[in-house]
Amino acid sequence: MTQTNRRSFLRQSACTLATFAAPMILPRRVFGANDRIAIAAIGVRNQGAGNVKRFLAAGVDIVGICDVDSKVAADGVAIVAEKGPAPKTYGDYRRLLEEKGIDAVVITTPDHWHAKMTIEACAAGKDVYCEKPLSLTIAEGRRMVNAAREHKRIVQTGSQQRSSKEFWQACMLVRNGFIGDVKEVIVGIPDPNHPGSIGPVEPVPTELNYDMWLGPAQEKPYHSKRVHYNFRFWWDYSGGQMTNFGAHHLDIAQWGLGMDNSGPVAVEGTAEFHPQMFHEVTEKCRLVYTYANGIRMTLGQGQSDIKDGTVFVGTKGTVTVNRGKLITDPVDLAKTPLDAAELTQLYRSTDHTKNFLDCMQSRELPICDVEIGHRSATVCHLGNFVARLGRPIKWDPITESCPGDAEAQAMTDRVYRAPWV
Incomplete structure (x- = not known):
C-alpha cells in the first residue's frame, strides 16, 4: 500500500487557516518516500x-500490541496477523516504549491512563495518537x-469529527459570518448507556492484570461493570457522557x-444522578457555559428539547450539525461555496488517521493537536465540576x-x- 508522504500532506493542507501559524516540530528521524511508519x-x-x-x-506497520487483558491482546494480534506479520505483544506499556524501532503509539486505554502514557511516550521520542477525551x-x-512541546512530538487527539466534511462545513459557515453574529450554541449529548444495577464484588479474571488496569487510579x-467499556461511568477513570461525547x-x-x-x-446548571445504578456519573444535566464575549452555550443530557449534536444560533440563521447531517436555516446556506479566497479557511482534513501520519512526516501540527484536545476536554471537565458540586463556578482560561x-x-x-506518582 502506498505510504503517506509529505506531498500528500501539503495537498491536504492547502486550505489551512491563514492565521493558523502551525510551528514546525523537528523530527526524530526524517521519513523517506518509501519508509513505512x-x-x-x-x-x-x-x-x-x-x-x-x-x-x-492507512499503510503503516503495526509492530506492537499492548493490553493488560491477554485475551484482548490476542484479538488485537489476530487483526494485524490477517494483513501481515504478527506484532510483538506486551502486557506493560513501559516495555513497549523502550523499543527503539517504534515511531508512534496509538493510545486507546481508559482515560485515567492517557496522560501518563502520552507524557512518557513523548519523552521516549515517539509521536502519539491519543483517543479522546485527552485527559482525566x-x-x-x-x-x-507541555510534554509534547518539550520533546517536539506530534500528538493528535482522536476527536475525529474535525476530519468530517459536515463539521468543517458547519464551522466554516459560522466562522465566516454566514449566520451573522453568534448569540447561542446548543449542544446535546446522549444518556449514559451504563451497565445496570449494582452487584456483588467479583473475582478478577485470570486473563486480566487488574492492578495494571487500575494503574494510577486508587485501588x-x-x-466486571467497572472495567473495559464500563470505565466511562466511574469518576476514577472517566467523566461519563460529558467527556465521552462532549x-x-x-x-x-x-x-x-x-x-x-x-x-x-x-459555568452553571443542574444535574441528576442515579446512585442505585452501577455508575457514578450524571444521568441528566443542563448546563450553561458563558464565554468572555457574552456567547452562552447550553449543554443538555436527557433533555427533551435538546437533541444530540451541535447547534449554532446567529442573528441571521442557524447551523445544526451531527454525524452525517448538516441542517441550515436558511436552507440554501448549506449550498454556499466555501472555497472563495476572501473567506477564512479552516484547517481541512478528510481522514483523521491519515492526517496524523502525514503530520508525522511534515512535522506540522495535526488538525486536533494536543492543545486543542486539552482545551476541549477542559470544557467537559468544567461541566462535571458544576454537576458534582451542585453550584456555579468561574474559570480563567488564561491561568487555567x-x-x-x-x-x-x-x-x-x-x-x-x-x-505511579
Missing part, C-alpha cells in the same frame, strides 16, 4: 481494535501539552467559536484556574496511586 497500539478493545484496523488500512483532569491535559474492588460535540462548538486556545469563563474557589480548583488534578 512503525506503530504500536496500547489498548486494543472496542475503539482500540477499530484504531488498529484504521492504521493498518485539566492539570493532566496541560502537562500533556477499588474488581467488578469531547466530540463540545469540541465542534469550540472550533466554531474560534476558542481552540481558550474556553468559557463561567478557578479563581477564589479552592473546592473547584482541587478538582483540576488528582492524586496518583503509588508507585
Whole structure:
C-alpha cells in the first residue's frame, strides 16, 4: 500500500487557516518516500481494535500490541496477523516504549491512563495518537501539552469529527459570518448507556492484570461493570457522557467559536444522578457555559428539547450539525461555496488517521493537536465540576484556574496511586 508522504500532506493542507501559524516540530528521524511508519497500539478493545484496523488500512506497520487483558491482546494480534506479520505483544506499556524501532503509539486505554502514557511516550521520542477525551483532569491535559512541546512530538487527539466534511462545513459557515453574529450554541449529548444495577464484588479474571488496569487510579474492588467499556461511568477513570461525547460535540462548538486556545469563563446548571445504578456519573444535566464575549452555550443530557449534536444560533440563521447531517436555516446556506479566497479557511482534513501520519512526516501540527484536545476536554471537565458540586463556578482560561474557589480548583488534578506518582 502506498505510504503517506509529505506531498500528500501539503495537498491536504492547502486550505489551512491563514492565521493558523502551525510551528514546525523537528523530527526524530526524517521519513523517506518509501519508509513505512512503525506503530504500536496500547489498548486494543472496542475503539482500540477499530484504531488498529484504521492504521493498518492507512499503510503503516503495526509492530506492537499492548493490553493488560491477554485475551484482548490476542484479538488485537489476530487483526494485524490477517494483513501481515504478527506484532510483538506486551502486557506493560513501559516495555513497549523502550523499543527503539517504534515511531508512534496509538493510545486507546481508559482515560485515567492517557496522560501518563502520552507524557512518557513523548519523552521516549515517539509521536502519539491519543483517543479522546485527552485527559482525566485539566492539570493532566496541560502537562500533556507541555510534554509534547518539550520533546517536539506530534500528538493528535482522536476527536475525529474535525476530519468530517459536515463539521468543517458547519464551522466554516459560522466562522465566516454566514449566520451573522453568534448569540447561542446548543449542544446535546446522549444518556449514559451504563451497565445496570449494582452487584456483588467479583473475582478478577485470570486473563486480566487488574492492578495494571487500575494503574494510577486508587485501588477499588474488581467488578466486571467497572472495567473495559464500563470505565466511562466511574469518576476514577472517566467523566461519563460529558467527556465521552462532549469531547466530540463540545469540541465542534469550540472550533466554531474560534476558542481552540481558550474556553468559557463561567459555568452553571443542574444535574441528576442515579446512585442505585452501577455508575457514578450524571444521568441528566443542563448546563450553561458563558464565554468572555457574552456567547452562552447550553449543554443538555436527557433533555427533551435538546437533541444530540451541535447547534449554532446567529442573528441571521442557524447551523445544526451531527454525524452525517448538516441542517441550515436558511436552507440554501448549506449550498454556499466555501472555497472563495476572501473567506477564512479552516484547517481541512478528510481522514483523521491519515492526517496524523502525514503530520508525522511534515512535522506540522495535526488538525486536533494536543492543545486543542486539552482545551476541549477542559470544557467537559468544567461541566462535571458544576454537576458534582451542585453550584456555579468561574474559570480563567488564561491561568487555567478557578479563581477564589479552592473546592473547584482541587478538582483540576488528582492524586496518583503509588508507585505511579
